[in-house]
Amino acid sequence: MSGAPIRTTCPYCGVGCGVLATPDGAGGVAIAGDPEHPANFGRLCSKGSALGQTVGLDGRLLAPRIDGAEAGWDTALDLIATRIGAAIETRGPESVAIYGSGQMLTEDYYVANKLMKGFIGAANIDTNSRLCMASSVAGHRRAFGSDTVPGTYEDLEEADLVVLVGSNLAWCHPVLYQRLAAAKAARPALRVVTVDPRRTATTDLADLHLPLRADTDVALFNALLAEIARRGAVDADYLAAHVAGFDAALDAARATDAAVTGLAAEDLAAFLDLWIGTERVVTVYSQGVNQSAAGTDKVNAIINCHLATGRIGRPGMGPFSVTGQPNAMGGREVGGLSNMLAAHLDLENPTHRFLVGQFWNAPRLAATPGLKAVDLFRACGRGEIEVLWIIGTNPVVSLPEADAVAEAMGRVPLVIVSDMFATTDTARRAHVLLPALGWGEKSGTVTNSERRVSRQRPFLPAPGEARPDWWALAEVGRRLGHAEAFAYESPAEIFREYAALSALAAAEGRDFDISALVEADYDAMPPAQWPVGGPARFFAGGGFFTPDRKGRMIAVAQAAPEARAPRFPFTLNTGRVRDQWHTMTRTGRSSRLGQHISEPFAEINPEDAGALGIGAADLVEVTSPHGTALLRALVTDRVLPGDVFVPMHWSGEFAARARVDALVPAVVDPHSGQPASKMGRVALRRHAAAWYGFAVSRARPEAATDYWALAPTPFGWRAELADAAAPDDWAAFARALFAAPEAEVVISEDRARGTARVALVGEGGVIAALFAAREPVEVARAHIVSAFGTEDPPRLLAGRPGAAQEDRGAIVCACFDVGVNTITASIARGEATSVETIGALLRAGSNCGSCRPELKSLLATHAPRVAAE
Template identity: 50%
Template sequence: MAQAFQKTTCPYCGVGCGVNMVLPSADKDPVPPVSGDERHPANFGRLCVKGSSLSQTLMDHDRLLTPSIQGHSTSWDEALDTISDKITQVVKDHGPDAFAFYLSGQILTEDYYVANKLAKGFIGTANVDTNSRLCMASAVVAYKRAFGSDTVPCCYEDLECCDLLIMVGSNAAWTHPVLYQRIAAAKQKRPHMKVVVIDPRQTATCDIADLHLAIKPGSDAAIFSYLLCHSDSAGVVDQAFMADSTSGFDEALKCAYAATPSASFTADFCGVPLEDLTCLTDWWADTDKTVTFYSQGINQSSSGVDKCNAIINCHLATGRVGKEGAGPFSITGQPNAMGGREVGGLANQLAAHMDFATPGAQDLVQRFWQAPNMASENGLKAVDLFQAMEAGKVKVVWIMSTNPMVSLPDTAQVRRALEKCELVIVSDCKNNTDTTAMADILLPATGWSEKNGTVTNSERCISRQRGLLPAPGEARHDWWAICEVAKRLGFHSAFSYQGAHDIFVEHAALSAFENSGKRDFDIGHFQSMTQAEYDALLPVQWPVPKGQPAGTKRMFADGQFFTADRKARFIPITPVLPQHVSNKEWPFVLNTGRVRDQWHTMTRTGNAASLARHTNQPYVEIHPRDVKALGLQDQGLARLVSPHGQAILRVKTSRATSPGQVFAPIHWTQAFANQSVISNLIPQVVDPLSGQPESKHAVIRLEAIHNPMFGSILSTQALDLSAFLYWCRIPSEHGFYYEVALSSAAEVEQAIRNLKQQTGLSEYWMEYQNPLSGQSRMACLQENQLVLLLYWHDQPQQLSLDWLVSKLAPDCQVEEQERLAILAGSLAQAEDKGEIICSCFQVGSKQIQQAVAEGASSVAELGARLKCGTNCGSCVPELKPFMPIQVEKSA
């Protein structure tokens, strides 16, 4: 029987890759590995390792399958009745603003649409915000200030045909790897193309950089303020374009000259060599086809909006917008952050790219929806929302598909807010997250491969995400749950959708309603589409007005914008540094970000053991000078302390980070490690215009943890390790794998007693102690099955435990000759690959070193021998250092 072949989209980053999925032949069979859709315009068949591993994440383990109230399973009817009754009560007693949605760029456009419609049009509150506030809100406000609309003017092709690409605040090699590989391939084909990376750290993205400006954290705006001045002094200002299509240049230029009067001043302000800044300005002046590509390093700032506008100012001044290979390109972090923007998924929006400040917009949306209780002013943005919760003003919150206990700054405040809130509703796929632990009502939601609707990627391309697998248990679509509550609130006729198709066509109709080219977002072409047409929808870029099926790749080609006079606005900018600066008490600046093979808070990627092998524990990256000065040890433990909280992380010595600066990834949660939630350290400082937190910046101190006792634990059951100083659960194919630490060797015996008590394992133990190294090892076998293994060592070390993990598989028998290997650590049964470099093919550092020793002299030759670097290409920057020094960078 032939297998069914279906197309959908990846649920990870904002690139929006197309995915081919082969359905299992039987209900209980595992889903075969996915592949890239060669016809999708975002990726043309390529997938990063996270996308390639999607089938590994489709597990029943820890899946939320039934609704619950206060921890007790219940029916959907009872849960929905309880929610609607509480909303009715708080709205009656305290007004509509006592209710709020907190949504996610992970949900689909159709889910977003009905949540926004219910809150803003029928309950009467604009308290609808999203974790996308943490991602791209500053970019939205900047586009609207400059263009009169939230319009990304570029497309992906511009990244491939530009002659100068400035990548600022983006480690695209790890965060948007497929798009990065498109850029790398274009650069290889077009050797004259220049790439500049502006980032405090030397990231993997620097691998293709012709110039890296390692700026002082938060000083980005000064670079672009000076570029505006240099555009003027070098005579590259496009006077005709500015006269016809812009206003406000003189004031913006005057402000730029006052803020950055010279190259030497700017270089000193940003902490970069003058010759490097001069190189950038020369390239800028000489290169008409220039794209500035920016992400969280710009947006997540207390002055993020101004930084974005400083970039846009430079492009407007030189006429580098609306043209092939030119423009200010904000890249979104989530798969549907853009779709959420389209339907009003932010508290300061209405719908269809309209907002409360747009004259007549409120009336227009109200008439279209026939809404009885229309919100009339902006709602609470994310940080403000949780502060209002703690103050008792928001009494019911409905959280969907996001984990604010990990992602929002100042975790302690978020916890207090959720504890104070009278009713916390959480819709999620996972049963155990840091946020579901705070819920009063849990609703089981459908997830990727089950959800059905649309998403919009960073180049305004709308794609279908198709529901291909049956929903497990009682999981339901988010839009359905919202509509069922709406009906119980008395709004049956307005929320009687039969499926996602009905919602999408209404959304399309609203985008075209009384539009006639006045608004940028228009997909009226789809307002009459049938269910069959919706099911077959191919990727398309908006706008797509009625009667125009082909999308527009590049916006503003005609020099017309969406302001009242159709001219773009220059915004005067005065660069400022982050609100908190390092000092004697808090001497280090903390930068945050992502690792290559994990996503957000690991609720999906944490199911794939292969994705944990590249980076299996949370860490803090510290310059060698600081490691030595503080008495730290590579792979040892350090305590990070800020005015708001603390974390304990492994030390990673690296010259990628400058002295006085450290870096830590954001992904690990209480479900995976006990003291690794980085938002504990982050203050609730936000941009005053966008409300986006300054999540990439905090001031901290570092403290060495001296003489801990390290351990590795393998178990067939989950363990309570709360008594340990440090523990991290590493995703594994079988059982549970933990890396742990105790405060001292004196605590080992008590820890062993505790573990024996937990597991009920008091007999059948084998023990071994190495008198030279001091290492001790204990294993418990029952009926020739390994059920618990403890390794203790007084020095940090990375062990290759894959073979031992395999022995935790059900019904796996430990042979007599294997018992000594388990205790002695002689793991000859499995190849020690070393540190995993290529996750796609699980190729390790020792294999690469061996291949180089045997004659491999280029990345291409390594790929031919080991396959590393031949799939997504994310590991290529890490493969190159293995090559002999004489190999050219472009190898």
């Protein structure tokens, strides 16, 4: 396939950006934003812009494998169906489970849900969406009677106040951040508040930052509700006509002490004044709200304030959940969670079960909710699951108490993993591996955070024997004796069936309706927001999906903060970084995306670091009752004393000990089952290393040191290394590290100072280089990476560019490969005086804009000082 651009949708976050993909006919593709897509209007973030670097076939799983040996599809599918049938016969349908992913397309999700709930006969299907938005789902259902996102992206631009709660929008949803930043630039009166224990890149846009104590969001919004009532800002008419539960919610709010937030009185007062005094207000929330043992209560505390004031469903007003995954919303629509049915129908409702069972002609529709993600893997550990099918996700990295998850999988007699790669932490523990199609190869739909359904279209051929997930699921359904129910020949057929089911749901008074698309040209279908043909917003005039059609305000209380344990005195917060995605199975293969932050780290407040003797760039052991991680220390006042932030992305593929979810306790919200990934308790300790190293190589290093972290480069790999024991022979160590026993060695060693620099020379020149020292290695990493393969060994081992060469420094702008030294030099010369002029001169910040907060910081630090006259 080559020629004209193919309109498709980005596979990363829930913004759902449109992409123009132009294949080159040789397996590559040029990527651009789709200017006609209403989610992004041509904008892309750094990850989306680098999608072309992630479509290669290196390392791809291209044929089914059984116990490590290649097998044909028929053999693998026959085995799966036979084992599922046997498990149902001997231990019941509850002994079978599917664990899916927000990266699945809606059609894949639909078939998985139909197979598990309708034909296997149990509701044991859950997904990694449970880890990111289940609390929002539960909060919506409590307040609205359905999982309805009431607003649209345009509300962020039409609001006069946008409150971002537990959301680092600049790094996690960069295109939405840029839409908001553009709106604020065009209309400076628009105010932005960030509510987050950390000072993040998003804070750069804020007029007010509230660094509240972790997990005290309920207290903040209860204080707001109480103040709304005290000032007479309640919309009495809206409440009387459309809302129940106000009195109980207000009583709970008045009983809450806002002092638990730790906020300065003047900051809290400023927030209350802004929110109450601004009618057009949108409250955006994400994982800082959802990933909590009180996540659902936090969601309802936010919604309560909007319901009390009637600020919902009108332009520029409402609570807004932004999802972390590309198709978390699509999964919610098809009932991909264990406590839901397709088309937003309720598993607990007998009428809804009858309707779905009849529509599917299902022989044994599940009657009770299945196991949620954390409980599902606990059941695996207890030996209650006979067959576990994991599709497109990596729970050995992403679930809490991840080490226990790995052990639990080892107790399941048959683990099936459908994935693009056999090398993920999860795939390495599978009995059966099924090769899945990836982005650019598969065809289907996704739904973004504003309920907009978009097509993902293929522009690359299916590699090897890789097949769509829906096809593999349907083939198993046929082999279980349900050929008619799973006689799909294309994703278009699945979509039409699903759209037809939504018509029945709409007739039952549900919110979800895409029935107008039943006859649509699937291949040409443009983005469409549901309810298709209906209103863009919900609830301005009531019409909730509860029995009496009234919304519910929920009485919520702030839990007492957990006392800091002497053994584990620090609060662990987990999250994302700008240029990586989930467990790096895709972004970890992009050399461009690995340049900004190339190794896992722990952000530690200077006060805490000083007390523990931890210096910048030291290694730090982060330990919880459940596991230990070894990370680079990043000493910064962006985190509060007593807090530590660690990114969630690094897996066993890319680092020695950086699976942060191995540290996170499997504590869940009681209403949603969502893990509290932002409230672990940990201890910190400086890790004493005898030596540190930096390496570059053509082939992937075979690192066996205490600490290692790998990232791809345009020619191969870069690595950060450290170990408790220094090698006696650096040349031999380097040859083993790079698996090059016959390579010629060029070495420069100073035993007194404890430094060594080693280059390995093979066919075609330098094939690897290692720089080692007793302290963290200080070399020009960006220069070494860019010069590798072009410099002779002595010049490369100098570790610095020559007089005529530029050292770009660490990469700030991943989109255009612009380094910090290039930027600061331009600022110091007086050429770059603003973010806009940096963009005009160097292009940095002119594409996705994710680096603009860093550019502002560099301007503030390095701008020439004008002497006072």
